[in-house]
Amino acid sequence: xxxxxxxxxxxxxxxxxxxxxxxxxxxxxxxxxxxxxxxxxxxxxxxxxxxxxxxxxxxxxxxxxxxxxxxxxxxxxxxxxxxxxxxxxxxxxxxxxxxxxxxxxxxxxxxxxxxxxxxxxxxxxxxxxxxxxxxxxxxxxxxxxxxxxxxxxxxxxxxxxxxxxxxxxxxxxxxxxxxxxxxxxxxxxxxxxxxxxxxxxxxxxxxxxxxxxxxxxxxxxxxxxxxxxxxxxxxxxxxxxxxxxxxxxxxxxxxxxxxxxxxxxxxxxxxxxxxxxxxxxxxxxxxxxxxxxxxxxxxxxxxxxxxxxxxxxxxxxxxxxxxxxxxxxxxxxxxxxxxxxxxxxxxxxxxxxxxxxxxxxxxxxxxxxxxxxxxxxxxxxxxxxxxxxxxxxxxxxxxxxxxxxxxxxxxxxxxxxxxxxxxxxxxxxxxxxxxxxxxxxxxxxxxxxxxxxxxxxxxxxxxxxxxxxxxxxxxxxxxxxxxxxxxxxxxxxxxxxxxxxxxxxxxxxxxxxxxxxxxxxxxxxxxxxxxxxxxxxxxxxxxx
Amino acid sequence: xxxxxxxxxxxxxxxxxxxxxxxxxxxxxxxxxxxxxxxxxxxxxxxxxxxxxxxxxxxxxxxxxxxxxxxxxxxxxxxxxxxxxxxxxxxxxxxxxxxxxxxxxxxxxxxxxxxxxxxxxxxxxxxxxxxxxxxxxxxxxxxxxxxxxxxxxxxxxxxxxxxxxxxxxxxxxxxxxxxxxxxxxxxxxxxxxxxxxxxxxxxxxxxxxxxxxxxxxxxxxxxxxxxxxxxxxxxxxxxxxxxxxxxxxxxxxxxxxxxxxxxxxxxxxxxxxxxxxxxxxxxxxxxxxxxxxxxxxxxxxxxxxxx
Numbered sequence: 001x002x003x004x005x006x007x008x009x010x011x012x013x014x015x016x017x018x019x020x021x022x023x024x025x026x027x028x029x030x031x032x033x034x035x036x037x038x039x040x041x042x043x044x045x046x047x048x049x050x051x052x053x054x055x056x057x058x059x060x061x062x063x064x065x066x067x068x069x070x071x072x073x074x075x076x077x078x079x080x081x082x083x084x085x086x087x088x089x090x091x092x093x094x095x096x097x098x099x100x101x102x103x104x105x106x107x108x109x110x111x112x113x114x115x116x117x118x119x120x121x122x123x124x125x126x127x128x129x130x131x132x133x134x135x136x137x138x139x140x141x142x143x144x145x146x147x148x149x150x151x152x153x154x155x156x157x158x159x160x161x162x163x164x165x166x167x168x169x170x171x172x173x174x175x176x177x178x179x180x181x182x183x184x185x186x187x188x189x190x191x192x193x194x195x196x197x198x199x200x201x202x203x204x205x206x207x208x209x210x211x212x213x214x215x216x217x218x219x220x221x222x223x224x225x226x227x228x229x230x231x232x233x234x235x236x237x238x239x240x241x242x243x244x245x246x247x248x249x250x251x252x253x254x255x256x257x258x259x260x261x262x263x264x265x266x267x268x269x270x271x272x273x274x275x276x277x278x279x280x281x282x283x284x285x286x287x288x289x290x291x292x293x294x295x296x297x298x299x300x301x302x303x304x305x306x307x308x309x310x311x312x313x314x315x316x317x318x319x320x321x322x323x324x325x326x327x328x329x330x331x332x333x334x335x336x337x338x339x340x341x342x343x344x345x346x347x348x349x350x351x352x353x354x355x356x357x358x359x360x361x362x363x364x365x366x367x368x369x370x371x372x373x374x375x376x377x378x379x380x381x382x383x384x385x386x387x388x389x390x391x392x393x394x395x396x397x398x399x400x401x402x403x404x405x406x407x408x409x410x411x412x413x414x415x416x417x418x419x420x421x422x423x424x425x426x427x428x429x430x431x432x433x434x435x436x437x438x439x440x441x442x443x444x445x446x447x448x449x450x451x452x453x454x455x456x457x458x459x460x461x462x463x464x465x466x467x468x469x470x471x472x473x474x475x476x477x478x479x480x481x482x483x484x485x486x487x488x489x490x491x492x493x494x495x496x497x498x499x500x501x502x503x504x505x506x507x508x509x510x511x512x513x514x515x516x517x518x519x520x521x522x523x524x525x526x527x528x529x530x531x532x533x534x535x536x537x538x539x540x541x542x543x544x
Numbered sequence: 545x546x547x548x549x550x551x552x553x554x555x556x557x558x559x560x561x562x563x564x565x566x567x568x569x570x571x572x573x574x575x576x577x578x579x580x581x582x583x584x585x586x587x588x589x590x591x592x593x594x595x596x597x598x599x600x601x602x603x604x605x606x607x608x609x610x611x612x613x614x615x616x617x618x619x620x621x622x623x624x625x626x627x628x629x630x631x632x633x634x635x636x637x638x639x640x641x642x643x644x645x646x647x648x649x650x651x652x653x654x655x656x657x658x659x660x661x662x663x664x665x666x667x668x669x670x671x672x673x674x675x676x677x678x679x680x681x682x683x684x685x686x687x688x689x690x691x692x693x694x695x696x697x698x699x700x701x702x703x704x705x706x707x708x709x710x711x712x713x714x715x716x717x718x719x720x721x722x723x724x725x726x727x728x729x730x731x732x733x734x735x736x737x738x739x740x741x742x743x744x745x746x747x748x749x750x751x752x753x754x755x756x757x758x759x760x761x762x763x764x765x766x767x768x769x770x771x772x773x774x775x776x777x778x779x780x781x782x783x784x785x786x787x788x789x790x791x792x793x794x795x796x797x798x799x800x801x802x803x804x805x806x807x808x809x810x811x812x813x814x815x816x817x818x819x820x821x822x823x824x825x826x827x828x829x830x831x832x833x834x835x836x837x838x839x840x841x842x843x844x845x846x847x848x849x850x851x
Binding site: 329330331350353355358363365367370371372373374375376384385388435439 | 753761
């Protein structure tokens, strides 16, 4: 199809597009001169780290800028209409009807007070394309094409009554309601589990092909964009790095930056020797059943974590991974079972644990933003555990804080007096690690520590954790839903589903066939960098 | 013509106020350190005027004995003397100097209102944050108690309590503080509830931090912005409540000068077209408006609105 592609008429062009945002009292560039061309029926992938300007470019394709931003130069031409000069009325006429937008979080983008189908009908009725009854019939048809369960009645539910993946598909159907020429997908699957992601990706790809719609697909996940896009454009800090046909780009990226993005997924830590048979595990979870009220979230869960080992606990959301962490830390006393720390039974409630028991098990959180008190300076954030558990004061405390900052590779003089808001996402996560280290623990729980970070930054964090582990003989429990991370960092893997441990053992054993069917499903759902991966997979699963 | 002249002088007065605000802001920016300077630059003219007025009230309250031409309680002339060169604002129903009492009134009314608000905030926010942090039965118990207290109209309740316990300054402060602390409790609790679910609070709990440190170091700094804004508003309400109680005869007792009771004592003059009794009321209104100007500015900043 690549041959005919270049002969189709051009739908969207951007020339030297510059967009600025207002910070304090001056304008700074967010997008610095981007050229873009999109033909009818073509899918362009925009990738880059956060702050690269991908979403800003995506919104600009609708002639829209966020509050506090302005188009400073260049032109945006959609089907012959200059969007930078077009009146609000003209743009309003285009939006929804000829250009549609699918946001990252469908849950936050749907109005919770109206039924799905009513929100579907809004655009076609508003633009005078269909009557209400006609639009409803059309909605059911599209819901069916999007492979939503029970398409005849699902539209009459409220947004909170359907799952995240279904909501994302309903949103794509809604974007399709006026049969637009162009859809902008802004990270539509980032918030979803791998298994759900597959369904949404397949549905989006099918419908875009069926209606020959052009699309801009924005994501930070290379493997995903490889499945969806005909061409890929890489952005970095508002500048274009390179653009090429998907296959060319994957096979032979030209720029160093692109290559570094490609290389992230190849990181893997050194194989660890097997644990001695008689070694006492640092943490041992034994037959734990726990939950809220009468509902059991965990059923008879058990696993061991040894010193200098990383145990990855994987599973979809709702599988009980985080609940297991809450039981270990003592936030949620289990109904049955017990937690052993170096062979000693821990009191189930953290309030009954001794200060030393609390010190030995530390936690690093997923969202560094909410894990650090925004009003405390780094000095106090890191210094407090050292002061509290180890009784350090004055000069010795100061030295220890500086030592910890050096350990997490942040310059002490620059960072010691900053507030969390003066740090980047990756730096905040490093402070979270330093706070855990300050207690000099034996065991650290890492709860999705990299899932909110860009891939390059996440890789840095994983390497740091790895280095610290061998330096301080730490045991890690690594909670994640990202199997790529598991492959990179884990020694042992515990696969969880609906509160049960499905499979556990050394990484090599769990990831080698034969698999449990659920592990197989999880493993095969991780997108690969091969553009044919999704097609092959769907064929193998018999869904096409 | 008469209407136009009034409008003209009204506009001149507003322009004068704004000019005073501008002068004050320019002056303040020139003499304050860098951090405060930055904040002051964001102040609108209304807020600058408000700050100027609050500053003036504070100065008057502190230096009252130096500024006032006559003592607070001395009878220095005949009753209801008109404005003249000795008694600039005339005398009151007992022949005491009106201007002097107005100046001393600032000290009493504003001082007591400030102390009451402070106490109300101390009680309300400590219990509110405690309820949010500990939760469970303590939260239930305190919240239902507050509900009961709030179910009774504040002014009626205050009148009732003051009648029972007598009308000394101390009881006045305590009664109004307790009644007002219920409102502060509700705010502090709801703000703290949003903070205690954060991961950093969980981290602090798992670290083994005690309740006191949790509240003072982890929760309070994050709850401060809405509480400070509320402080300004509450101060106005307390101020009005004290004046209202004084007007009804249950607030500050004579011979203490107080703006609310001064209106009451001299109210008969209004029938004769003399505006003197309205001056203390005007003083109350001006301070209330000024405080609200400053609070509006702070709320705007705390809410992070750009426009």
